[in-house]
Amino acid sequence: MAIAGPLKLNFQLLGPDGPAIGPGKALVMEAVDREGSIAAAGRALGMSYRRIWLLVESLNRQWRDVVVETRIGGGARLSPFGRELLDTYRNIERRMVNAAAGPDLDWLIAARADPD
Amino acid sequence: MAIAGPLKLNFQLLGPDGPAIGPGKALVMEAVDREGSIAAAGRALGMSYRRIWLLVESLNRQWRDVVVETRIGGGARLSPFGRELLDTYRNIERRMVNAAAGPDLDWLIAARADPD
Numbered sequence: 001m002a003i004a005g006p007l008k009l010n011f012q013l014l015g016p017d018g019p020a021i022g023p024g025k026a027l028v029m030e031a032v033d034r035e036g037s038i039a040a041a042g043r044a045l046g047m048s049y050r051r052i053w054l055l056v057e058s059l060n061r062q063w064r065d066v067v068v069e070t071r072i073g074g075g076a077r078l079s080p081f082g083r084e085l086l087d088t089y090r091n092i093e094r095r096m097v098n099a100a101a102g103p104d105l106d107w108l109i110a111a112r113a114d115p116d
Numbered sequence: 117m118a119i120a121g122p123l124k125l126n127f128q129l130l131g132p133d134g135p136a137i138g139p140g141k142a143l144v145m146e147a148v149d150r151e152g153s154i155a156a157a158g159r160a161l162g163m164s165y166r167r168i169w170l171l172v173e174s175l176n177r178q179w180r181d182v183v184v185e186t187r188i189g190g191g192a193r194l195s196p197f198g199r200e201l202l203d204t205y206r207n208i209e210r211r212m213v214n215a216a217a218g219p220d221l222d223w224l225i226a227a228r229a230d231p232d
Binding site for chain 1: 125213225
């Protein structure tokens with residue numbers, strides 16, 4: 001979920017079996033990249049091992065190339081394709097957040113009620 | 117939820133008590149505008165009366181002016197402020213969907229796995 005001030009954006013690309021990428025999968029990819037293993041990524045995100053494993057499995061099934069590579073002896077990393085996928089997703093997301101800016105967004109922000 | 121081909125967008129503007137507007141509230145506003153009453157709007161959206169009433173109450177509380185006006189003797193409609201709020205939300209949403217288009221979105225779409 002991209003959050004820019006009061007603006008919250010959830011952008012997904014759908015595949016035949018539901019979302020092929022969205023905010024949750026992007027966070028998983030970033031965590032695997034940072035942590036170097038699926039289990040450590042799950043812990044960093046507060047997800048059960050089962051949940052993150054299912055997300056990784058879904059990523060690897062829904063794209064034409066492998067996204068998260070596991071290594072014999074443990075550890076995991078983003079494939080070059082996974083890196084391009086993540087960067088592309090984040091670029092599009094950033095463009096959408098930037099496109100929201102303008103006088104009408106300023107109007108919307110100012111039109112909210114004052115907190116009680 | 118705006119859907120443009122395989123792209124799905126959920127854009128919310130947050131207030132102090134959570135989302136002040138998002139896809140669900142925009143649908144409620146459109147349904148009230150079309151149906152002329154909160155109960156009929158709820159039926160059209162397949163929502164319980166309690167659920168749509170809470171969404172309308174949240175809209176009217178979270179913006180500086182009333183959004184949905186109820187009329188003595190029944191019926192409801194969007195206020196002029198509510199109309200401007202809805203149009204502004206849809207304009208920003210449309211701009212975000214348009215901003216997603218480009219070679220990187222085309223790449224993303226083409227990079228999905230073929231259906232099994």
